[in-house]
Amino acid sequence: MSKTSVLQFLDAQALVDAARSRFVEVVTSAQAERGSASVVLTGGGTGIALLEALRADSGAIDWGNVDIFFGDERFLPSGDPERNEVQASEALLDHVGVHPDRVFRMAASDGPHGSDPEVAAAAYAQVLGSRSSGEHTPAFDIHLLGMGGEGHINSLFPHTDAVREQHRYVVAVEDSPKPPPVRITLTLPAVRRAQHVWLLVSGANKADAVASAVGGADSDDVPSAGAVGSESTVWFLDTAAASKLDKK
Numbered sequence: 001m002s003k004t005s006v007l008q009f010l011d012a013q014a015l016v017d018a019a020r021s022r023f024v025e026v027v028t029s030a031q032a033e034r035g036s037a038s039v040v041l042t043g044g045g046t047g048i049a050l051l052e053a054l055r056a057d058s059g060a061i062d063w064g065n066v067d068i069f070f071g072d073e074r075f076l077p078s079g080d081p082e083r084n085e086v087q088a089s090e091a092l093l094d095h096v097g098v099h100p101d102r103v104f105r106m107a108a109s110d111g112p113h114g115s116d117p118e119v120a121a122a123a124y125a126q127v128l129g130s131r132s133s134g135e136h137t138p139a140f141d142i143h144l145l146g147m148g149g150e151g152h153i154n155s156l157f158p159h160t161d162a163v164r165e166q167h168r169y170v171v172a173v174e175d176s177p178k179p180p181p182v183r184i185t186l187t188l189p190a191v192r193r194a195q196h197v198w199l200l201v202s203g204a205n206k207a208d209a210v211a212s213a214v215g216g217a218d219s220d221d222v223p224s225a226g227a228v229g230s231e232s233t234v235w236f237l238d239t240a241a242a243s244k245l246d247k248k
C-alpha cells in the first residue's frame with residue numbers, strides 16, 4: 001500500500017535541504033542493497049535547486065552507479081539553455097562522477113531522431129525498455145517532480161491527451177501552454193512505476209493546485225494529483241505552497 005506524506009518547511013531552502021538529505025539516504029541504501037540506483041530528474045526552479053544542493057553534498061553517493069533519466073524535456077536544439085538536461089548538467093551532472101552511458105537524456109530537436117518529437121518520444125520509450133526487466137520501464141527508485149501553478153508535472157498539462165495517456169510511458173506534446181510548445185514527457189503510468197515520487201513545490205502561486213491535488217482532485221484537472229509512487233508519495237512544500245492546504 002502506497003503512503004502519502006505532506007512535509008512543510010519554512011522556506012524553499014529548507015525544503016531543498018530536506019529533499020537533499022533524503023535523496024542521499026534513498027540512493028545510498030539502494031546502492032548498498034543492489035549496487036545501483038535509478039532516478040528521474042525534473043526541470044523547474046526547485047528541482048534544479050535540489051540538483052545544485054546535491055552537487056555541494058554529493059560525497060556519499062556513488063554517482064557512477066546511478067541510472068539517470070529525465071521526466072520531461074523541452075524539444076529544442078542541443079545545448080539550448082532552456083533544455084532541462086542542460087540545466088541539470090550545469091547544476092549537477094557535469095560536476096559529479098556520473099557514468100556517461102548511464103545518463104539517459106531525451107533527444108534534442110537537432111538530434112539523431114530528427115525534428116519529429118513523436119519519433120524522439122518513441123526512441124526514449126525504447127531506452128526505458130532497454131533498462132528494465134520485463135515491464136518496459138524501470139521501477140525507478142525516485143521520480144522527482146516540480147509542479148506548475150495549474151498543477152502540471154513533467155509536461156503533463158491539465159485536460160490534454162498526454163495527461164490522459166494510459167498505456168504509453170513516453171509521449172510527445174506539441175501544444176504545451178507553457179513555452180516552449182514542443183516537449184517530450186513521461187506519462188502518469190511511467191511516474192507510477194517509481195517507488196518514491198517526490199513533488200518539490202514552493203511559492204504561493206502553487207498553493208491552490210497543491211490543496212486540490214492533496215485533496216484528491218482528478219488528474220485530468222490537476223495532473224499532480226495522479227503522481228503516486230508505488231511505495232510512497234512525498235510532497236515537499238514551503239510555507240507559501242502549503243498555505244491553502246486546510247482551506248479546501
Ligand SMILES: O=C1O[C@H](COP(=O)(O)O)[C@@H](O)[C@H](O)[C@H]1O
Nearest residue numbers: 042043044045046146147148154
Ligand atoms: O516546464 C516545466 O515546468 C515544471 C515546473 O517548473 P517550476 O519552475 O514551476 O517548478 C517542471 O517540473 C518541468 O520539468 C518543466 O519542464
